[in-house]
Structure formats: C-alpha cells, structure tokens
Amino acid sequence: MAKCMPIRTPVHSPAVVKLPVWRRRFLLTAVLLGFAVLLARGVYLQGIHDKFYQDQGDARYSRSLILTSQRGRITDRNGELLAISMPVESVSASPPDVVIDAAQAKQVAMLLNIKEEEVTKKLANSEREFVYLKRRIPPELAAKVMRLGIPGIELRREYKRYYPAGDVAAHMVGFTGPGDMGAGDKGLEGFELAMNTALSGKDGGRRVIKDRSGHIIEDLQAVTVPQDGRDVALSIDLRIQYLAHRELVKAVEAHKALAGSVIVLDAKTGEVLAVANAPTYNPNHPVNIKGKTRNRAIIDNYEPGSTLKPVTAAAALESGQYTSDTKIQTAPGRLSIGPATIHDSHPQGILTVAEVIQKSSNVGAAKIALTLDKQFLWNIYNELGLGHIEGVGFPGEASGRVRPYKTWRPIEVATMSFGNGISVTLLQMARLYTVFANEGELRPISLLKIKETPVGQQVFSAATANHVKDMLEMVVLPGGTAVKAQVLGYRVGGKTGTAHKLGDHGYLKDKYVASFVGMAPASNPRFIIAVMIDEPSNGDYYGGTVAAPVFSNIMADTLRLFAVPQDAPNNNVVLAGNAKDVKEGI
Secondary structure (H helix, E strand, O other), X not given: OOXXXXXXXXXXXXXXXXXXXXXXXXXXXXXXXXXXXXXXXXXXXXXXXXXXXXXXXXXXXXXXXXXXXXXXXXXXXXXXXXXXXXXXXXXXXXXXXXXXXXHHHXXXXXXXXXXXXXXXXXXXXXXXXXXXXXXXXXXXXXXHHHOOOOOOEEEEEEEEEEOOOHHHOHHHHOOEEXXXXXXXXXXXXXXXXXXXXXXXXXXXXXXXXXXXXXXXXXXXXXXXXXXXXXXXXXXXXXXXXXXXXXXXXXXXXXXXXXXXXXXXXXXXXXXXXXXEEEOOOOOXXXXXXXXXXXXXXXXXXXXXXXXXXXXHHHHHHHHOOOOOOOEEEOOOOEEEEOOEEEEOOOOOOEEEHHHHHHHOOHHHHHHHHHOOOHHHHHHHHHHOOOOOOOOOOOOOOOOOEOOOHHHOOHHHHHHHOOOOOOEXXXXXXXXXXXXHHOOOEEOOOEOEOOOOOOOOEEOOOHHHHHHHHHHHHHHHOOOOOOHHHOEOOEOOEEEEEEEEEEEOOEXXXXXXXXEEEEEXXXXXXXXXEEEEEEOOOOOOOOHHHHOHHHHHHHHHHHHXXXXXXXXXXXXXXXXXXXXXXXXXOO
C-alpha cells in the first residue's frame, strides 16, 4: 500500500508594518512631555505654590484655640477682696465646622435670647474660624445649648469680674469690659485701667486638627500655658473706706449737695487709707453711670479757700518777718486793692498771726502775703506740690494750677493767700497737711500698699510746722471756726474752707465749696482727713458746719478702730457752737 505523505501547509512570515519615523518620534515626545508637565506641576504645587494649599487644608481641619488667662485680683491693704474674676461660660462657634438646620438655629436663638437672624448671619460667615454667639452666660444655660449637639458649636471658659465692695470702693477700683476676641477683660476705669497690663496676664494657645464634626483628633503643637495676671494690693483699708463712704453719703444727702469727696491719709507713711466720692455707682452693673465714674478727689480741681491759709502763715514764719504773736490790724473787715475789695465775713480788730488762722480772716491773710516776696511764696507752693500731679498713677490725675509768680498782681497775691485764684485737688490738700503733721517734712503719698516708709522733703523748719500745727488746733477750740470737728478724747487740728465756686465766666453767685482738712491726735498726728462738699444747698454752706462734722465722725471711728491712745481724755467736745464760733470768711 502506498505510504501517504503529509500535506504541508506553506508558512507565511507575519508582515512587518513599518511606521514612519516621524510617528514614532511624535509618540515618544508626547509621552516625555506628559511626564515633564506632571513633574513641573508637582514642583509648582509642592515647592512654589504650596502655602495656598496648606492654608486651604488648615482652613478645613486646623484650628487655633485660645486658652484665656485669669485676671489678677485687686485687694485692700489687708487682703480683703475688691475685685475678683469668677469663671463663666461663653458660647462660640467655628462657622466652617457648623452643621445646623433652621429649627436648631431657632432653638439656639431662643436659649441665648438673641435674634435668629443674628445666629444665622454669624454662622454663615465661613471666612472666620471663630465667632462668639453669646458671652458670659450661666453654666446651666450653656449646658442646654450644648445638649442640642450641633457640630462646630462649643463652650469657652472665660471669667467675669465681680466687685465685693460694690459702690463703696467703685472710684478706686473701677471696672472692666469685655476685651477683643480671646483678650479677656480690659480695664475701663480706676485701677482696673491703671494696672490693666499687670492684671491681664497673658493668654495661652493650642493648635489642633478637627474632623468634620468639630471633634479634636490631634494636637499640632505643644500647648502654650496661659499666664494669669498678678494681684494688686491697694493702700486703702476697706474698713475705713466704709466709714468714709457712709459719712460722705449722709452729708451729701443732708445738705442736698451736688457732690462730695473724702480722703483719709496715713500721716506717717503717706498711704491713702480711703478715697470716697458721691455720687457713686455699682461696678457690678455699670449702667446709667454718666457723670458718676469720676474720682473727684483725684481728678477734679477746685479752689481750696481758707484751707490754704496755714501755708500763708507758715510762709510768714519761715520768712523771719513774723512770729505767731505778730499783730495785724484787720479792721474794719475789708481791704481795697485797686478796684477790688476783700471782705471778712465777721470783721475783727487787731489779730495775731495765730488768730488770723483761728478766726479765718481774709484781710489778715492778704496783708501778710502782700509783705512777702512773690518768688519766695511761689517756691513754697511749688515745693508743696501745688501745680504738679502727685504721680500716684491714677488715670486722669489732675495737677491743679498755680500761675507763674512773674504774672502775679497784688490782688492775685492777696486772694491766693486765702485760697482763691489757685486750684488744687483734694488729694493735694491731704498731702499738703503732712508737712504740718511731720515737723515740716512733706511725705510722698501712695495709692498702693507700700512696704517701707518713704523719705519726705523738708519744706518748713520743724519749729515753723509745729507753730502752725498749734494754730490749727486753735481753729477747733471754742472761738475758732471748726468746733464741730472736735473728737471726744483727742486733740484735733485743722482748717475750714468756704469758697465761691468758679464757673466759666467768673464766680457763681450762691454756689459754694465747703471743705475741711484736719489731723489727729494733734500731739502726734496719725491720720489726716480731707473733706470737700460741692454746692451744699440746704441753707448751710460753711466748711465749719458742712464739712467739719464729716471729718469728726470719720476721725473718731478711725482712731478707735486703730486703738490710737487718747491725748485729751478729759476734753469736753463742743457739740454746737454759736453762729460766730462756727462761721468763717470766704
């Protein structure tokens, strides 16, 4: 049988399609260009324009949280609280994180007692990462808001200022108001303003990453711990502050006065133990306080009237031209200088220098001053601090005004001798009397508690100061103008002042400032008290009947409070003198 041979199918080689060279090169170039574009884009995004995208990422997930510092306390000299910060809650939001519907917005508005439109407007501001919805609310109300469970709304711990002494120490302590975002309180009046930097401290911070629900999932950097403000101790004694406030308010109401001020000064250390003003206000609720926030004792100028006469007497003694017994003719109770005439309310005859102070003779004081060198007299005013701020660091402290001596005319020399034509603050007058309480040494004064008694400036000789102190004691004895300033069991020295009030166009008719500045015990003065009553309008307007009793009441309680030994245990206090005893010249 014939062998079959397999049939072989011819194998054909695949056809090789040769592309044009230009197409191969085009594809390769396109691929390389694509990689180049991606590389360039990566370099641009990661190296050149990276901040924009980092900021966008941070805006969505990164948040800066402010950790509020606690404001320092203000205390009196004994550590009694005058201002303290109490923790409260504030409702805040991060608008980009907030997810809220209309019903929830209405609930938030109702709980916080604000308009629904205000809530919606604040939460719609996606460009801000932080807004306050309501600040300083009770914790229980804040808890109700948080129970709504709205992402992006959270609580922030803040502090609300509280003033335990209320209106009693308002003018010294002042009050605060809310600061800017995260800045806590800021001082607006008093020592809250004066010591704002020290009291405020420094806020801390924390930077975190949040998820879309507003939950913190990571800290980006270490927490900066807040630094609380430091405490400030004032020089005032809250016990004496209460006494001064109580007596001043009673006097202002009894005499239907426009206002009044009292300063109590430690005669040895120069520390101010009380500063009271009326009318006053409640710093815990500072509403309708226009005209009530001024610390009149420190920032208001007034003409001191006859409380400045002791300076005239001291200058006379210091000049060597006079002694306490030098006689001066004051009859017939008036003195003409050019077209002007100076009057005594109660004309006298011949008076010694001491009696000029005791009887408060304007004519006698003017005649003394007119014999003294003008520059010598101006130098004494200047050394006593008149015309200069005391530098106690209180906002708005006034300097008073003393004109340059080269411009003084005879009538001005005469009127300044009894406290007209010269302006002072009550603080300046209280300090001025330290020169008579410390044998001629003028003591620096402080509104802050001090550790060491400062060194004063010798203005008068000890002999001169002691002679004038004796004159001041005569003023309070029968026959003087201030018998109502007496204190049972103690020797007292002081001087009354009654001055026409100065207006924009000269002195005001039937408007007066009644004042008294005194010290006790006169044998070794421990305290100085200055009282000023502005525009008493209930009949009496003399310093001896309006201001002196306020001094007496405050001084009596202060001496007993400090258990100061009596230096006149058997004295008989004159409770009511006749009209001639208690009235004085203007």
